[in-house]
Amino acid sequence: MGPRTPLLILFLLSWSGPLQGQQHHLVEYMERRLAALEERLAQCQDQSSRHAAELRDFKNKMLPLLEVAEKEREALRTEADTISGRVDRLEREVDYLETQNPALPCVEVDEKVTGGHGTKGKGRRNEKYDMVTDCGYTISQVRSMKILKRFGGPVGLWTKDPLGPAEKIYVLDGTQNDTAFVFPRLRDFTLAMAARKASRVRVPFPWVGTGQLVYGGFLYYARRPPGRPGGGDELENTLQLIKFHLANRTVVDSSVFPAEGLIPPYGLTADTYIDLAADEEGLWAVYATREDDRHLCLAKLDPQTLDTEQQWDTPCPRENAEAAFVICGTLYVVYNTRPASRARIQCSFDASGTLTPERAALPYFPRRYGAHASLRYNPRERQLYAWDDGYQIVYKLEMRKKEEEV
Numbered sequence: 001m002g003p004r005t006p007l008l009i010l011f012l013l014s015w016s017g018p019l020q021g022q023q024h025h026l027v028e029y030m031e032r033r034l035a036a037l038e039e040r041l042a043q044c045q046d047q048s049s050r051h052a053a054e055l056r057d058f059k060n061k062m063l064p065l066l067e068v069a070e071k072e073r074e075a076l077r078t079e080a081d082t083i084s085g086r087v088d089r090l091e092r093e094v095d096y097l098e099t100q101n102p103a104l105p106c107v108e109v110d111e112k113v114t115g116g117h118g119t120k121g122k123g124r125r126n127e128k129y130d131m132v133t134d135c136g137y138t139i140s141q142v143r144s145m146k147i148l149k150r151f152g153g154p155v156g157l158w159t160k161d162p163l164g165p166a167e168k169i170y171v172l173d174g175t176q177n178d179t180a181f182v183f184p185r186l187r188d189f190t191l192a193m194a195a196r197k198a199s200r201v202r203v204p205f206p207w208v209g210t211g212q213l214v215y216g217g218f219l220y221y222a223r224r225p226p227g228r229p230g231g232g233d234e235l236e237n238t239l240q241l242i243k244f245h246l247a248n249r250t251v252v253d254s255s256v257f258p259a260e261g262l263i264p265p266y267g268l269t270a271d272t273y274i275d276l277a278a279d280e281e282g283l284w285a286v287y288a289t290r291e292d293d294r295h296l297c298l299a300k301l302d303p304q305t306l307d308t309e310q311q312w313d314t315p316c317p318r319e320n321a322e323a324a325f326v327i328c329g330t331l332y333v334v335y336n337t338r339p340a341s342r343a344r345i346q347c348s349f350d351a352s353g354t355l356t357p358e359r360a361a362l363p364y365f366p367r368r369y370g371a372h373a374s375l376r377y378n379p380r381e382r383q384l385y386a387w388d389d390g391y392q393i394v395y396k397l398e399m400r401k402k403e404e405e406v
Helices: 005-100 107-114
Strands: 137-150 156-159 169-173 179-183 199-202 213-215 218-223 240-245 250-256 275-279 282-289 292-301 308-317 321-327 330-335 344-350 372-378 383-388 391-401
Touching (some): 292 321
Antiparallel strands (some): 137 391, 169 179, 179 199, 218 240, 330 344
16 A cells, blocks of 8 residues: 555545434434424324214215105105196096097087178178088197297288198298298208298388288288378278289289278287188188278188188187187187186188088187187198297197098
8 A cells, every 4th residue: 555545534434424424314304394294194194084074974974864855755746747747647537538528619600790791891792612622621629739939929821732842841930920931841840949040021011910821932011001192091901912922022912901990810819900811622711990090801712812802701609719820611719718728629610601500610729829810721731820928839630521420
């Protein structure tokens, strides 16, 4: 070894003391940290044990309550099923009683009002109508009801063109509007965002009420005629019929309806003054006037010229009437109550005289939301398109021959 080796050894020995002191302090620090961690872990374990015990106690308390709640729920479900079954039985019994005890037909009223073939006013001939088709059916019952959706306001009309495309749907919302919705098919109308699928047709004059009709590619509706310069009430309670071409979007004809002092024909539908209808025979109009403010009138119209061909004073009262429609030349008037209850056909008038009141069925309509704002008969489908408090409904009808007994 060289002369410098003892010096190196002495140097190393002089540094070994401070290093051992630092290691000792580091070990003590680590031990303190580990002890703190162990204490925290012990506290967490104690809290977890306490929470687990509390959860077990809560579970033990809740299990009996849940069992009781489940038993009560089953009891309520059983009771609800029982009540529902009783209500169904009661409705069937009521339907049976209503069938066995029909409303009296308007025979006596017919004799008092019509008085044979007398006339009551201008243009009312009350002559027997000569059928132009071999249609000889009448309603037997309302077979079924289907609620499609809710669209628009509480009052409106929806229909099909009995002479046009079989799938196209026409919707006229409101009693004073100038825009109709046209849907290419029923499926598009039933969609959630139906209005986006519809084309809009704007008429030049707003319609009045819910008496509009789509027939042969034309929209027939009533409007208030314009007033004359200087005022005056010469045109008060008169309406003008408009024939509007839906494809060309032009007015092709118009005519003032030949009846003075028009009043709403339906006591429960105050906004409609002329209710247009179509059946196998063509175009009809239901209306009422102040001359006889208790009963409805019926008119046969020429769809080409809007001329009135024949008129009748019917025995059907206005009071509590909500809507009407025509099938095979027979007017059927639907009645209800206020507030709305269950609607029923309580009066029929056959312009041809084939169907007598004694042989006419007076069926009830299924229960629904409110009152009919409009009813449109489709002779091609033998269905009614109804607007009920904003809901669009389809009624399927069961028919029979007019000569058959009820």
